[in-house]
Amino acid sequence: MAGSRRPGPQDAWIDSVDIEDGTLCRAASPRPGPIGITTESARDPSTLASVERFGSAGKHPAGLVHLSLAAIRRETGCGVGESLRDQIPHLVQILDDLRTTSVPLSALAGSPPGRRMGGLRDVLVALDLNFLSESVNPGSGELLSALTMGGSRTAATRRNSGIDGDSDTITDQLSRSVAILTRLIVQGIVDYLLKDGSTAGASPSMGSSAATGRPNADGVGDVMPLFVQLRSSKLGEAFATWIANNWKDLLKNPRLRAGPYSGGGASSTRGSVESQRKALVSPTQSSTPAYKPPSAPTGNTTPAGSTTPPSSSLPNSTAKTCSDAPKTITLPKNVNDTLAKLWKNSFPDGKSQEQGGTIVQDKNGAVSVVNTGSGDSGTFSPNRNVGSDQTVIGICHTHPYDKSEGGYTGVSFSGADIAIAANQREPDYVQSGDKQFMIMPTDETPNKLDYSKLNQEQNNRIGELVKGGKSLDEASRIAANETAKKYKMAYYEGSNGVLQRVSC
């Protein structure tokens, strides 16, 4: 069915559409396909079950996901909603569970805050976000209020009309609840980042601020552990990537700063068109390249056969300078999974054997790892022969050290690795234990580095550092970073698919 809207007056927040600036009013067009719950969510039995339990009795509420996205944008003042598109049915399910296990609205007024926070904490646990429990504001019970009010209104509608509930109202309340929950979570992330800034010295990870032991220029601590935890949460990779690419803007967003909640949500969303327009435009502009999921992610499989979800993008061209390179790189899930699998296969019979492959992008933008194979204990030869519709956008391999070799992990690039990355003008990814590394040349990097000379120099430097008391892995990381700086390359360190630039 074509785009349409319900007849009658258009409400400020229930029916609002995103309006873009310009001399003409250009309204967003509905997506092609059936109107109602999006195709994906409509197939999800949990969504339908939740909606039915909410009172729609089988009548599908219109545009649940679409309304939720619009509500999230209004509630948060940023574009985080798109990264949660696929998670909205799951959020609805969790919220419905919370609603059905919560005390009635009438009892909330006298109930202790802990009870309400406990409900929200349950949601955080269900989403694997319990690490945010100290940061997420309970929101003065607004989430439960919205949920319970929705249920009450539904019940009242049923009683008064004698029909199966008002599904539009139910959908509105659901989408609003999803939006409030999203805002509370993002607020919690902002609070977490700011709190972490005051204690960054305790952070043990490899991020840049951890290296200095001080909060970085943004007043926050090491952000990488947060991204790693978000990535493993139920909110998924796309959400983690969005946060990784936009966290600086979130810190500037007054709706998301810690402190008493002053109304970025339901009350203020009924405000002026101007305020909505500002919320639509400014917060989504990011200083770092924003995550854009591949347009056609389906059908992209790793050699292991896993399907690629909508996921992160990888650099497919060199940056002008090191500081122009992305600060954070989030590996697509299939690439990260393949790296994990390669690492797992790196110790056949307990003996180290490097594994690797070639990272390609097809004409639809989907990224995968092909030509995976084995090398030996200390070398790997990538095979760059790929399909005619594929472009090589990087190579990857593992750095295993078996028990007889000390079992080291976190061993970074050799000089040969770096020389190949520079001369081939392609990023190189390494998995060593749970640590991951990436290095890529920039336009300022010489493209004809002496392979043997660089390898020898880097090995000599690692040797010096080891003699000076550094562990092999630490020495390799220091030497790799030094070489990256020398040749103006962008060097990254990280884990679980989230890598931070550390060379500049």
Place this chain on the structure above:
Amino acid sequence: MSFSVSVVKWRFVALVYCAPFCVFADQAAPDIGAARATNRGVTVEAEFTVELNESRTANEIRVSVSETGVATVAVQLAPDAKRVTWSGPSATDQREKVRKELGKDLPSAVGGKEFHIKITFVGRPPIVRAWNSDGEYEPLRELRRDIELWTHVPYVVTQAFFQRGQADESAGSYIAATRSYRAGLAEMGELYSDANLLDDTGTKLVLAESNESKNNQEAAAAVYGRVLESRLRAYERKYRLKLAK
């Protein structure tokens, strides 16, 4: 040949031309038809075979190769050591160079026992030269080195050192194992390397040397062995060779 100094010192001692290895001379070279190479106006008119024998008190190296590039190499590091043999395609990037050198007049030699070379063009009497390392003319040295590279002699010698190191390591003789592995690393040099090789063996070599300096001989031998094995496998991949036995 790319023997490093440390190896040359104790290996190049004496030479005895061993008759039993003349079996190589009896191998008929395959007919290669009209394929002939021309260099600087000098045409190599016939197919040929080359036999190179290097014999010292500590080890013997025997090479036989035909113009078509099928090589046979045998290396024995010590009289009581197991002989390591290998046969397979020679290195094509060196073949043309050797062919050009053979198209010239073979330099004369003053005689000796360490090196013996016999080149047989079909239908002609064999050309034989013998010399010692201390009187090795540069053209002969270059020819010998190129023949060794053409026939993967460094690889087979390295394989022999690797096998001896493994035997030492298994016997708990870690210092001896390290010595063998290091000799193999010196023999191989950077011949295994190519511009597409993600070579992390240098990092492991740092670890091996660190272990050795801390007198952790067992760990040092283990890592040296890993590095040497890696470089052998890389060499095999580079030239698409089958494992020497």
